Each structure stands twice: as structure tokens, then as C-alpha cells.
Amino acid sequence: MIQERLKAVIAYSGLKDAAFAKRIGIQQITLWRQLNDQRKVSLETILAVADEFPEIDANWLLRGNGSMLANNEAQEQRLNNLIDVISMQQETIRNLQEKIKQLQNQ
Secondary structure (H helix, E strand, O other): OHHHHHHHHHHHHOOOHHHHHHHHOOOHHHHHHHHOOOOOOOHHHHHHHHHHOOOEOHHHHHHOOOOOEOOHHHHHHHHHHHHHHHHHHHHHHHHHHHHHHHHHOO
């Protein structure tokens, strides 16, 4: 069922439902209704997921055919992006720790 595949994408994203809805640009209540079978999953939601998560195989999302992840290249790009973010955060932490030391020494 498409709701279950959408739930799998949300789990993959690591986001809570509200954050996921915001990221793909739909209302939280709309996502909730779609996930709980009160509303059919809309084409708008499917396209938003496909746009925001290019590594998700759209054929899998729509029909359940194949695997969730489109290809290894997209996964590798996502990992590289995460590594870049982590590196920037580590640099920020180092800078802040240095600033704290300087302030403590004053």
C-alpha cells in the first residue's frame, strides 16, 4: 500500500512527520490524513517526495516495484552531503570552543 511506502520514506528521512511534511512543502494535517488512510496519497505529495528525495525510486513509491532507493550514486551523494554538514559543524564547534577558552581567560 502506498501509505506504507510513504511511511518507509519518512523513516528513511529520519524526520518526524511534521518536519517531513514541512520539508516536502505540504501541510502536516494533509500528510497525517494521507498516512492514516483518511485521504488518498495525492500526486502533489508523491511529486514533492520525488523532488526532495531524488534517491527514492519513484516507481517503487508509486507501484511498490523494485527497491526504495533508486541507485547507489544518489546514496553516495546523500552521504557526501551529510559528511560535508558534519565537517562544517565540527569546525563550528572547534571555533566556539576556542572562543569560550578565550573568554574564560579574560
